[in-house]
Structure formats: structure tokens, C-alpha cells
Amino acid sequence: MSAPRRFDAALIVAGATLWMAAHPYAGIYQDANLYLLMALNWLAPEAYARDPWFLFGSQDSYTLFSPLYGGLIDLAGIADGARVLVAMGGFLWLAASWFAAKRLFSEPLPRSVAFLCCAVFSLNISPAGSTFVLNESFATARVLAIPLAIAALVFDVRQRPFVPWLLAACSVVLHPLFGIWAVFCLVATRLSERWLAAAVIAGLLLPLLTLLHPAASALQALSPERLTFLQETTRDLLVLGNDWRQLNSLLFWLAALLIGGGWGAEGFRRTYRVLALLAGAGYLLSALVSNYLPMTILVQAQPWRAVWLAAYFSVFALIDVAWRTGRADAEGWYRVALIAAILILCRPFAGVLLMAAWVAFSAAPRLINRLSSSAGLLRVLAIIATLFALPGFIADVRLEGEALTHLGWTVEHTLRGIVGGGGFGVGPVLLSCLLLALLSRPLLAFPMLLASLAWVAGHWDTRDLAASRWEGAFQAGRLAAFSGFHRGQTVYWPGRAQDVWFGVGTAAYVGEYHLSGLVFSEQRVLLVGQRWKRAAVASVTEAAPLSMAEEVRVLAEFRRRHPERHYGRDHPGDYVTKALTPAGVVYLCADPALDWVLAHWPEVSGQSGLPVDKRVSGGSNLYAYSCTDFRSRYAESSL
Structure with a gap:
């Protein structure tokens, strides 16, 4: 095997090792619950038809992910299917990053650093910084769609021009x-500057259509009440400008791309x-519709998601420009070190x-030469800035390392943060240099790399025993849960x-995950709100059935017991509860939409x-308690 091939093989093994180390599998949580639900619904739609998530339509009607995931679950089971999907997503992510690095860099060191940075980093792209993360490690459609979009954007069209469009369509x-942003990018790169500017301006003017009040409801503006509800109850749907940290990240990514557009690979x-x-433009469009002209279809489409393009490719732009700057002259790497230290500080x-630096250097290109005219001063400034930045750097990578302690690593936090957390790219740089140094000794390098890969793979699944058993017990209706139950009936647990x-x-009667995706259906908001209010009453009441006046009184008692909640806009989440009284079982069963209630009492109201x-x-x-029995009993008593 030639030296370049040995290096590529070693790099692939190192990338897989770092990806698993930095993205341990934690099981079915967050959005993985909803994607799993939609896949199960595809397998057995009659079982979940009465669930609030599907009563008014759901997002998976527009994708092919649920059939694919459903087929995988049917073959491997719920727990193993989710884990296999995440592993597939990791493989696609590494493959797409590999092709991106190969496309942008012909030399091994920058290519290695870029690939390993992609393997390690996870970048939060949400407006409020709390939900959507690039390179995530739980089962969603995103773990497949985003790598395919990346591959579409970096594929060399001179080989097979149709392949990028095929990947983007997938x-x-x-x-x-x-995925649609990959299509927009493919189109945009083929437009002239004039047509591209016109297309962007037209897109930013789209919200003005709401002023015309067309017949199509999707083009109309949201009502003020609906917009206020979304502003107060959703964190990562609208761009409200109340999180400076995320805006700072966006500016950083955009500036990195613009700098790459001026001084990167031609x-x-x-x-x-x-x-x-x-x-x-996508982020600005979301800001416009979030605050001024809330066009229904744009609020639901959330154009800010285009930020993922900037977050991912900014890594390549920074490495591209840093590599070119470092090799430009004798002071190049001092220049890079100075800039990196200033950014960390x-x-x-x-x-x-x-x-601001991009604006200044674009307006006055000679400013770069003036700032670096004195080689001695540049070197002194680089050393001083690096020494000042070092304490903050160490503190940050220690925090990154602490987040990886559950993997069982025994080395110190700082080293773990540099290697497994990336350390602002320092970890990939050091590992790339080590791989190049060991290239002449494959008999030493490959056993070490393969042993590391095997160890990390054995520790990749970080679920504790309880979580593993809980997910392993999921049968999705393959077991008869209790006597008299039929799939398709609605259950409250x-x-x-x-x-x-x-x-x-x-179908579930109501649950916390029903509060997701409220922007897509106002009817679901109303239904979920009503059911959570009933659940809140059922968690407090000591008598049943209740008159309307008694329901109001008990609901007020629930509010009194939970003063930390706001209740100002009647947000469904204000009434979330996990409690239930025996009388609450009877009260809930008055709702004809509910078939069974599960509780820990062997007897309720004289019924076993x-x-x-x-x-x-x-x-x-x-x-399990049959609501039909309670309803018939009270119907007879009222005659």
C-alpha cells in the first residue's frame, strides 16, 4: 500500500474513532421520539390514527423518511433500529465530510484537519441555541438528510452532472x-451575480404578499393572537433577537465564509x-416574518434553517484561509496564531x-500588508496574545472534556477535551500531525488506531442499564398489554x-411531546390544550364526576399548587402534569375520546x-381501567 493510501486509511479510522467518542449514543430522546412515532404510524396507521399528533395531519406526509425508518424498525426492532439509524447517519456524515475535504484540499494536512474537525464538532444552529444541532447522535431524518445535502454541494459536477441534483433530491x-437549501444552493451557484441578487431580493420581499390578503391561507399573515402565542411558547421556531450568543455565532460563520470567498481556494x-x-438571507427572512410580517407558510418553513450551510462550511473556509495564510510567507503562521488567539480572547x-475584519480588509486590501510589515512586532504580539488566550482555552476544553466523562475515559479533562471535544480545532491539528509522523511506521500506527476504534466502539452506547432495558422492552403492540385492549384505542398513562x-x-391521549410542532396545526393546539387542562384537573380532584363550576374551581386549585407557571396565554404546557388521583381516573373517562386509563391503584371507585x-x-x-365501564355506570346512575 502506498504512503498516500496508508494515510487515507489511517485518517478514516481516526475520523470514525473521534466521531464515536464525541457523539456517544444516548438512546431514544428529544426529537427521536417523534420520528419513531411517525415511523410506527407508517407501519400501523390504524393504531395511531386517533393520536393528537396525527388527527390533523403531520409533517411526515411530505417525506419518505418514515417508510424507510419503519422498514428498518420492522426488521431490527425499535431499540436496535434507532441505534442502526444513528450509526448510518454517522457513516454518511463522515463520508460527506471526507468528500468535502478531498474536494477542497489537495494536500494531506489541511484535508486531515478539516475531516477530523467535522468528525468532532457539533454545531448548534437554532435561533435560541437549544434544539437543532449539526452532527447529532439520535435517530432523526436530519442525520441522513444533511450529509446527503453536503455531498450534493461538494460533488464534482464535471464527472456526473446529474449526481448533485439526485443527492439534493434525496x-x-x-x-x-x-434539504431544500441544498437545491437552492445548486441553483444559486449556476446563476449570474445579477440574477442571484434579484432572486434573493425577491425572496426577502415575499412577506409583503401578506399585505394583499390572498385567498390561499398559506400566504396570509398569522393572526396577532397566534403570533403572540408562538412567540411566547416556542424557543427555536422564530427569530426574536433575544439570544445574542447565537447571533454572534451566526456572524462568525458568515464572516468565515465571506473571508473564504475573498481569500480561500479560487x-x-x-x-x-x-x-x-x-x-x-434565510436568517434575515425569518427575522422579518417573526417580528413584522408573519406570513404563515414562511413561519412554518423556518428559513433560518439555511444557517446550517454557513455553520458547516465555515469550518472549511477557516481552514482554507488559515492554511493559505500560514504558507504565504515566513510570518504566516504567526499571523494565524495571533488571529486565533484574539478570537479566543x-x-x-x-x-x-x-x-468587522472582513469589512475592513475588503475595503482596504493593503491593510493586511501594513499590519504585518514588522515581522518582529508580529511575532511578539502573536506570542503575547497566545499566552493571554491560553488560560481561557484550557478552561473551555476542560468543560468539553467533562462532557465526555460518561464514556469512561480515564485521562485528564483537558486532554479529553482537546481530543474528543476538538479544542477549537487544536485536537484535529495535533492528531493530523501525529498521523503524518507515524506514516512511516504503519506497523505501529495501525494497531494503535484500530485498538482505539475498537475500544470507543465498545463504549459508544452510553445508555445505562435501566434505559437500555426500557427501550429493549418496546414492542409497539406486539404484546397484548392487558385484557380487552385493542390497538387503535386511546390510552392515558x-x-x-x-x-x-x-x-x-x-394512540396516547396527551403527552409532553404533543407540544412539539404546534406551528403546523392550530387545531392541534386547541385539542392538546383542552386535554392538558383535563389532565390537570384529574391530578387534583378528589371527586368525580364534576360540574362545570367544579371543574373551574379544581383547575384554579391546580394553578395555586403550581405558582411558578404563568398561565397568561393559556399555553398548553402550563398544565403539564404527571400526577393522577383515583377520582381523576373517573373524571378523565367522561371524555368519549379516551378508552383506557393506566394507574397504579388496583381498585378505583369500586372497580378492579x-x-x-x-x-x-x-x-x-x-x-388498566376501561372508560366505557365508568361512562356506562354514571349514565345508568343519572337515569
């Missing part, structure tokens, strides 16, 4: 709201600029600083909607509960 059918400069333009406003979906295998299979209940004693 990304769109898996996740339209992320063959990719225009692509850098197009990526920056699309990401910036000024991290809270590094984005503004980098954007307080605080355990996921167990209803994935264990019992049927039906034992729930302990494989479904997680080994605890759980009893």
Missing part, C-alpha cells in the same frame, strides 16, 4: 426543510459567497470582530406517552383494574 424527500470562492448569502463577540406509543403500541403485562409496565404493578 435530501429533500427525507427532510424538506433542511475554485470554491464563489460557492463560499453563495453559501453566506443564502444563510444570511474575544469569544463573546468574536463574530462581530471577524465580520400519566407522564408516559412514549410508553403508550412504543410499548402499548397505540386489569393487570398490565409487566413487560409493558417496566416490571411495576400497573392496572
Whole structure:
């Protein structure tokens, strides 16, 4: 095997090792619950038809992800299917990053650094910085769609011109709201500057259509009440400008692309600029509709998601420009070290600083030469800035390392943060240099790399025993949960909607995850709100049935017990509860939409509960109560 091939093989092994180390598998959580639910619904739509998530339509109607994921679950089971999907996503991410690095860099060191940075980094792209992360490690459509979009943007069109469009189309059918930006980028890179500017301006003017009040509801403006509700109850849907840290990150990514567009690889400069333009325009468009002209279809489409383009490719732009700057002259690497140290020192406003630097250097190109005219001064400044930045750098990488302690690493936090957390790219740089140094000794390098890969792979699944058993028990209706139950009936299990979906295998009456995606259906908001209010009453009441006046009184008692909640806009989440009284079982059953209630009491109101299979209940004693029996009993007593 030739030296370049040995290096590529070693780099691939190192990338896989770092990806698993930095992205341990934690099981089915966050959005993975919803994507799993939609896949199960595709397998058995009659079982989940009455669930609030599907009563008014759902997002998976526009994608092919659910059939693909459903087929995988049917073949491998719920727990293993989710884990395999995440592993597939990691493979695609590494493959796309590999092709991107190969496309942009012909030399091994920058290519290695770029690839390993992509393997390690996870970048939060949400407006409020709390939900959407590039390179995530739980089962969603995003883990497949985004790598395919990346591959579409870096594929060499001179080989097979149709392949980028095919990859972009596959990304769109898996996740339209992320994949569509790859299509826009492919189109934009083929437009002239004049047509591209016109297209961006037309896109930014789209919200003005709301002023015309067309017949199509999707083009109309949201009502003020609906907009206020979304502003107060959603964190990562609208761009409200109340999180400076995320705006600083966006400016940093955009500035990095713009700098790459001016001083990066010549063959990719225009692509850098197009990526920056699309990401910036998408974010600005979201800001406009979030605060001034809330056009329904744009609020739902969330154009700010274009930011993922800037977040990902900014890594390549920075490495591209740093490599060219470092090799430009004898003082090049001192220049790079000085800039990196300043950005670390000024991290809270590094984005503004980098954007200002781009504006200054674009307006006055000779400024770069003037700043570096004195080689001695430049070197002294670089050394002093690096020494000042070192304490903050060490503190940050220690925090990164602490986040990886659950992997079982025994080395010190700082080293773990540099290697497994990336350390602002220092880890990939050091590992790349080590790989190049060991290239002449393959008999030493490959056993070390393969042993590291095997160890990390053995520790990749970080679920504790309880979580592993809980997910392993998911049968989604393949077990008869209790006597008399039929799939398709609606079940309320307080605080355990996921167990209803994935264990019992049927529609849940209401659960916390029903609060997701409220922007897509106002009807679902109303229904979920009503059911959470009933659940809140059921968690407090000591008598049933209740008159309307008594319901109001008990609901006020619930509010009194939870003064930390606001209740100002009647947000459904204000009434979330995991409690249930015996009388609450009877009260809930007055709703004809509910078929069964699960509780831990063997008897309620003189009626014995039906034992729930302990494989479904997680080994605890759980009893099912038929709402039909309670409703018929009280109907007879009222005659």
C-alpha cells in the first residue's frame, strides 16, 4: 500500500474513532421520539390514527423518511433500529465530510484537519441555541438528510452532472426543510451575480404578499393572537433577537465564509459567497416574518434553517484561509496564531470582530500588508496574545472534556477535551500531525488506531442499564398489554406517552411531546390544550364526576399548587402534569375520546383494574381501567 493510501486509511479510522467518542449514543430522546412515532404510524396507521399528533395531519406526509425508518424498525426492532439509524447517519456524515475535504484540499494536512474537525464538532444552529444541532447522535431524518445535502454541494459536477441534483433530491424527500437549501444552493451557484441578487431580493420581499390578503391561507399573515402565542411558547421556531450568543455565532460563520470567498481556494470562492448569502438571507427572512410580517407558510418553513450551510462550511473556509495564510510567507503562521488567539480572547463577540475584519480588509486590501510589515512586532504580539488566550482555552476544553466523562475515559479533562471535544480545532491539528509522523511506521500506527476504534466502539452506547432495558422492552403492540385492549384505542398513562406509543403500541391521549410542532396545526393546539387542562384537573380532584363550576374551581386549585407557571396565554404546557388521583381516573373517562386509563391503584371507585403485562409496565404493578365501564355506570346512575 502506498504512503498516500496508508494515510487515507489511517485518517478514516481516526475520523470514525473521534466521531464515536464525541457523539456517544444516548438512546431514544428529544426529537427521536417523534420520528419513531411517525415511523410506527407508517407501519400501523390504524393504531395511531386517533393520536393528537396525527388527527390533523403531520409533517411526515411530505417525506419518505418514515417508510424507510419503519422498514428498518420492522426488521431490527425499535431499540436496535434507532441505534442502526444513528450509526448510518454517522457513516454518511463522515463520508460527506471526507468528500468535502478531498474536494477542497489537495494536500494531506489541511484535508486531515478539516475531516477530523467535522468528525468532532457539533454545531448548534437554532435561533435560541437549544434544539437543532449539526452532527447529532439520535435517530432523526436530519442525520441522513444533511450529509446527503453536503455531498450534493461538494460533488464534482464535471464527472456526473446529474449526481448533485439526485443527492439534493434525496435530501429533500427525507427532510424538506433542511434539504431544500441544498437545491437552492445548486441553483444559486449556476446563476449570474445579477440574477442571484434579484432572486434573493425577491425572496426577502415575499412577506409583503401578506399585505394583499390572498385567498390561499398559506400566504396570509398569522393572526396577532397566534403570533403572540408562538412567540411566547416556542424557543427555536422564530427569530426574536433575544439570544445574542447565537447571533454572534451566526456572524462568525458568515464572516468565515465571506473571508473564504475573498481569500480561500479560487475554485470554491464563489460557492463560499453563495453559501453566506443564502444563510444570511434565510436568517434575515425569518427575522422579518417573526417580528413584522408573519406570513404563515414562511413561519412554518423556518428559513433560518439555511444557517446550517454557513455553520458547516465555515469550518472549511477557516481552514482554507488559515492554511493559505500560514504558507504565504515566513510570518504566516504567526499571523494565524495571533488571529486565533484574539478570537479566543474575544469569544463573546468574536463574530462581530471577524465580520468587522472582513469589512475592513475588503475595503482596504493593503491593510493586511501594513499590519504585518514588522515581522518582529508580529511575532511578539502573536506570542503575547497566545499566552493571554491560553488560560481561557484550557478552561473551555476542560468543560468539553467533562462532557465526555460518561464514556469512561480515564485521562485528564483537558486532554479529553482537546481530543474528543476538538479544542477549537487544536485536537484535529495535533492528531493530523501525529498521523503524518507515524506514516512511516504503519506497523505501529495501525494497531494503535484500530485498538482505539475498537475500544470507543465498545463504549459508544452510553445508555445505562435501566434505559437500555426500557427501550429493549418496546414492542409497539406486539404484546397484548392487558385484557380487552385493542390497538387503535386511546390510552392515558400519566407522564408516559412514549410508553403508550412504543410499548402499548397505540394512540396516547396527551403527552409532553404533543407540544412539539404546534406551528403546523392550530387545531392541534386547541385539542392538546383542552386535554392538558383535563389532565390537570384529574391530578387534583378528589371527586368525580364534576360540574362545570367544579371543574373551574379544581383547575384554579391546580394553578395555586403550581405558582411558578404563568398561565397568561393559556399555553398548553402550563398544565403539564404527571400526577393522577383515583377520582381523576373517573373524571378523565367522561371524555368519549379516551378508552383506557393506566394507574397504579388496583381498585378505583369500586372497580378492579386489569393487570398490565409487566413487560409493558417496566416490571411495576400497573392496572388498566376501561372508560366505557365508568361512562356506562354514571349514565345508568343519572337515569
